Amino acid sequence: MAALPPTYDELLTPEGTPRHSALSESLASLTSDVLAERQKLADEELLEKGITFAVYGHNDGTEKIWPFDVVPRPIPWDEWITIEAGLKQRIRALNLFLDDVYGKGQILLDGVVPESLVKSAKTFRPECIGFRPPGGVWTHVVGTDLVRHHDGTIYVLEDNLRCPSGVSYVLENREIMKRVLPEMFYGSIIAPVDEYPERLLETLLKTAPSGSSNPTAVVLTPGIYNSAYFEHSFLAQQMGIELVTGPDLFVDDRDVVWMKTTQGPQRVDVIYRRIDDDFLDPEVFRADSMLGVAGLMRASRAGNVTLANAPGTGVADDKAVYRYVPEIIRYYLGEDAILSNVPTYVCSDPVQCDYVLGHLDELVVKPTNESGGYGILMGPVASREERERCAESIRRDPRNYIAQPMLTLSTVPTVINGKLAPRHVDLRPFILFGDPTYVLPGGLTRVALREGSMIVNSSQGGGSKDTWVLLSETPFARLYEQEQSQRTS
Amino acid sequence: MLCRVADSLFWMSRYLERAENQARFIDVTSSIALGYRGSEQVLWSSLLHAGGEVEHFLQRYAAPSRENVINYLLFDRRNLNSVASCLAAARENARSVREILTTPMWEAVNRFYLRVRSAAMQPELVLKHPHPFLDQIKRSAHQILGATEATWSHGEAWHFSSLGYQLERADKTSRILDVRYFILLPLSGSTGTQLDVVQWAALLESTGALQMYRRTFGRIQPVNVVDFLLRSNVFPRSLAFCMQQVQRSLAEISHSSADGVSTDAEILTTEVRDELIRLTAAEILDGGLHQFVDRFQTRLTSIGQAVSERFFELSTPVNVQ
Structure with missing residues (x-):
């Protein structure tokens, strides 16, 4: 096997010079003792604040803190501008796609995306055909996964258009970072992230059904045993709105949604639901769901309540449909995609499937509708048996698989046993789609704490980092610095 | 306010208050017991009478000795009124209404819970010398009350x-x-x-x-x-x-x-x-x-x-x- 090209490091060039001098200087000024001590402090803060996630299949001590690493991941401003524009473009096109797919289906008639592929997606909801959400907004909240390959290019790995989580960690990580390592901030100007709750509330209220003058929004959670419960409660608290569970709501026979309060029923207009489509409404989807609310779909179709995100959005983040996103962007917007797609082989296409089966040792194979990093085969590092088992699964259900070349995720120095060592990271920016569309500067940086590992998921040994969009490298910031130095001299 | 939330707030508070009372009762009894001339077991079992827990206790322990009663009232999760049980329940309720509580309140409840949980991992240390821990319980409870009054x-x-x-x-x-x-x-x-x-x-x-x-x-x-x-x-x-x-x-x-x-x-x-x-x-x-x-x-x-x-x-x- 040929020697692998060097991994891209977000802090250092291949020659070892810092990409961001202020940050590298701050980092270099901290001894390993101090780093280890601050790391411990951060862990204690997380525990005391109860910033935890649930691990399924355990009972007592189900909550774990999600490891936070104190070395931030920088993103230069000029690069961020491009990412932001690319994300906005992508989400706009995907919303038009959803509107079309559940509407006239023009893009399918025009043969740009195979109709059979769309209609066979597990996340395609025939119940949504003919439905149009208020304002044409299907995906209010999006968390797109990005990675940087060793060629330095940033690729979109997947579009999460259903209930993406992690934004609470972005906000809390920044808070904790400021408390435990203030020195790291010296000399850097960083885009703030605190605006998110306000923007989220605005996004939700703006899509309230027409006619509600003073709309009530709520966050709908599956409950305290859900792995993202902390986030649900955090967002409700930050927005000052009620956090409700399914049994707190009911839909009357005029298709209006109410919550049960101590002062009697109170009308609900917008539901930021953090429950998957499958469990949302036992009248329409899974009948055995104890988490949802019977009649929500009726209420939504009657235009009495807005569900954010709308049901059925999963069809646009199906990993096989992903392959067509550049075409989708060109079709609706007449533009080239700003952000790169990873070359993708769709196994439902017999030719592509044959290629995949013949090159399993070079490719990463993914189920089209799984999240959390489950069911993935890393061809180059998998055993022969694992590859054979995977080939068998592909042959049995080709629609359920795609394959991509293996990317080498970029690295950021990370505190491991008190010392700095490079670890692979990805990035999940959060986009609030609407009028206007808002992209939270930076996003969630997840880091694989095991050496060499590229699996960043919290359920599989991942941690997180604070993400810094560095304004200090903008012309404005340089001007500001000059002013400051003139003032002090 | 949601019915469920009102319910949880009510019970969160009850459990916190229950834990504090439990600690105070044990603390005072420990103090009387030092140099006591009567039967220590009668003294300790009076605490079980107060909670209506005598039978439940005797099904699980041989005798109402000092160690047994303190352990039962502080750490025994089979006793739904033990301090450990109360804190687990209070914290669970608090967690389910965390968006309603102020951050100082939630953090005070969470710290209280973590303190009791870590003490419960080494009960023998507390049983040997309960006063500092009991004092901590009272202070933790008062801290929550303070945060409640001052921030909510x-x-x-x-x-x-x-x-x-x-x-x-x-x-x-x-x-x-x-x-x-x-x-x-x-x-x-x-x-x-x-x-x-x-x-x-x-x-x-x-x-x-x-x-x-x-x-x-x-x-x-x-x-x-x-x-x-x-x-x-x-x-x-x-x-x-x-x-x-x-x-x-x-x-x-x-x-x-x-x-x-x-x-x-x-x-x-x-x-x-x-x-x-x-x-x-x-x-x-x-x-x-x-x-x-x-x-x-x-x-x-x-x-x-x-x-x-x-x-x-x-x-x-x-x-x-």
């Missing part, structure tokens, strides 16, 4: 929490008085035999009332102790004071509702409080303190049930006007 809007949520605290507090004060009085009566009696001042002082201390009692009555007299714990209008753990607070919170909650009609809980509370004002301590003792406390507790339960039925269990109407 005194609106509907605050009043539901207050209902939980006050009902639990009234329950605990009445129970400890009942049990201690039963033990102390034969010692002091009405015949004027020597008064066991140490024991009476300990009773007051169990409810954190000794200092405040002294400022009101000076010397210790059984009838005055009973009067203070049942009828004081100003001491925060007396029955009358707690009922006054319950009355106030219920009024605030139901007056903010559309109909403004008095609830069953309000009517019951007013009855109980009127009786506490009308009767003197001597009259209560004449009628039998135990009988009085028994009746009081039955009524407390009814008030709790009335609150639950009125506010926590909204039935779902099919059509809403």
